[in-house]
Each structure stands twice: as C-alpha cells, then as structure tokens.
Amino acid sequence: MMKPSRPVGLVGYGLYIPRYRIAAKEIARMWTDGSAALPVEAKSVPGPDEDTITMSIEAARNALARAGLSAERLSAVWVGSESHPYSVKPSGTVVAEALGAAPWVSTADWEFACKAGSEALTAGMGMVGSGMAEYVLAIGADTAQARPSDALEYTAAAGAAALLVGPAEESLATIEATISYVTDTPDFYRRENRPYPVHGNRFTGEPAYFHQTTSAASRLLADLGRTPQDYTYAVFHQPNAKFPQAAAKRLGFSDAQIAPGLLSPQIGNTYSGAALAGLCATLDVAKPGDTIFVTSYGSGAGSDAYSLVVTDTILERRSRAPLTAAYLNRKVFVDYAVYAKWRGKLVMG
C-alpha cells in the first residue's frame, strides 16, 4: 500500500449531476422488443450547454464551498475524464480560471477511462503528503459516449465529483492509505478520432472489472490488517447496478454498507465521476468516526482503493453545498428524440 509521509485527507468534496434523465426503458423502446433486462433504471443526460468542463466547475465550486477555501490557495486543479471537450487543449485551464485558481496553479488533464479521477486523487495525496502543496483539487467528470443501440447506451451517463485534498488535521475525512492495481486488459477502448468506444462484452466482467477491483480492494484490506466488517461504508466503481453489488458481496461487504454510495441505478455510470460521486454521496450521510472503503475501476484496466476515516469536521462543512439528494431530486426525464438531439446523434445533412 501507499501512504504519504505527511497525513492527508479531504478538506472538501463536491458533486454535480445534470438535471436531465432518460429512462432505460425508453432506450429499450428504441432498440429492443422490450424483453431485455435493463442494467439501470435511468441515466443522467447532460443538458445541451453542459460538458466535462462545466460539470467539473460546478463540482469544484461545491468542494471549495465546503472547505471554505479561496481558490487562490489551490496548488493544482486536475481533471480526470475520457470526454474532455478538446482533443488538444486542457480542460483544466478553463476550470482553474473559472474557479479563480489561475494563474499560479498546476493544471493537467488525466485519462484512464473510468478511473482518471482517482488517478488525480492519488497524485494529489502525493503532492500534499510530500509537502509540495497544501491543497490539490482532483476532479473526475464525464459526459460518456455510447453508440446508439449498444449495451453501453443504457448506462453511459454524465456527472462530476471533486475531491479537495489537504492536510489531515483540516480534513473532514482523512485518507489512511491507497493502493493501485493495473494490468493491460483491453476490455473497453476508443481509438483516435472514433466517436464511440467499443467493449469486449462479457470480457468486461471477470478478467477486467472484477479482477482489478477485488485485487486492489483485498490487498489494501490485507495490508491494513482489516476486514470488510471494520468499515461503516464501501463504494465501488459502478458501470451498472449489478457489478458493484457483486464485487461488494464477493469481498464480504454487505448491501447496507454500499447503499448510500450506489448511485448507478438512478443515474447510470458517470465514468470518471462514478466512484468519487459514490464517495461524495456517502460523505453526505457519514458520521464522525465512520470509516469508508473506496475502490475505483478504469477500463484498460486498473483499480485504486482508498481507506478513509470521517472526522468531526464533516458536521460543519457538509451543508455548505448542495447534497447529492438535491441533485437527484431535481430530475426531469427526456425522451429519446430530445436525448438524440442534445447528444449530437442526429445527422443534420
């Protein structure tokens, strides 16, 4: 496992979910006879003026608000995504400018499929843990692409989560340790200049998601000398509703432990935002002293696992920004035609 020499934690956290949803059964209405099993109930859909940059900005503003921190004090603003609006030009500079963190700040865009955000979190732990930085903002955000009629279309959603890493003594949750497990496993990818990713169907399960997730999680538990029962809550990357529940069960976590952070049935897979958003939703309900075990997953493939302990500070900071429930409750459903228009799936000729 990896531990910084100086203890670190989260001094703030922020989440963003777009207002719009499309029901999985509406997507099924377009492409199947309606008899197929649906992987989620609905997924979030970005509005026509939203992208990874705008969602990152709102999640980051929520994280800064919770921390009560001026953006000028950030040493880094890092955005992890597989849907950066530009192929060449950083998302991070727009986000840093909008927050007021520029110009004396490091920015970079991270890419590792669905764990680009947790890569930034691990790097942030290193920056703060080494004393190079006091505060680092690690963001995971995506407006995920899916080919019409593909199995991924039911789940490829949009959302963002921002985690503000700082010294442990100022944190609302300390991060005890992390671990990364990575192999070359091509379960899902998108080639240069191609509009939609492809995936290996059943290959995305056992050798990909489950192997990386359970390997990272079980090793961190072993290194810390813990068992799943030592944790109040657990969060797993959630490409659908079933995978995180199956991974949790395999490792020995209960349904109750993962319930607060399981957002995929309602909003689908927010890709780089998914595990981090699950952590944000869990922090919304956690009490001081609670412990949270988080495992991300990115196709390609790898997992990062983290062990967190919630502090008393959560009580004064939690309500400084909208809770996950506020974003979940403002939902408005759109039909497939509106979804297709907004997501650029109509060829205008």
Add this chain to the structure above:
Amino acid sequence: MDIAKQWRGRGPRYRLEGQRNTQTGEVRFPPRPVALDENAAEWETVALSGKGEIYSYTTLHQAPSGFDGLTPYPVALVRLAEGPLVTAQLTDCDENDVQIGTAVEMVTRHLKDTGEDGVLIYGYKFRPAVQ
C-alpha cells in the same frame, strides 16, 4: 474567429467579475473602462456572488446564429444580490419554472455553437437555485 475578444472576457464570463468602487461601495457589471470623470484607482475588480433573482424574463423562439439548437430558451434580466442588473440566458428550466422574483444562481455553461473548428465559449447563465 474572435479568439482574442472571447479571451479578454474570461474574468466576467467565467467568474462574474465586476467592479466595486472602494469609496462609495457601488458595484457594476459588466466591468468597463473608467470614464473621464472617474478615478481609476477607486475601482477594484471583485467576483460577484452569483446569487440574484429574476427581474423580468422572456422566451426566445428565433435565436441568433450559434444559439439555434437551443430554442426555445428563456432569457432573463437578473437583479444580482450586489445590485447590478444583468441580461443572461436561463438554463436547467423552461419559462414555466420561473417567475419574477424567482431566486437564481450563476452557473458556468457552454454558451454558443462555434462550429467544429471553433474555440469553445463558456460563460455565465442563471438557473433556479438548487438549494
């Protein structure tokens, strides 16, 4: 392409930066060059809170170039908490969701379509307050 123009406007557009007079407390938005009878040293740049309420609104059905894909969309005069009145698009709502006096908050969104090779233009819009 008007890259330079867009770039110069990033303070007010991204952060809702206006000006405050350090002597009188007057706040204005958008920021503008000081007039001949004003003292430049008295005006400081200040990021506004982004909180406000709808002063008046309408819905656009015939949009200018770059906004055509969004119609119909609401546009409002927003009275900012600090005082200035700003014209802006509303987002995450339609006209049935707002009325005069509705509390709104600033969000940063993609503003207009500039084509496949255009620079992406971001800026402020307002939406009914989430909390």
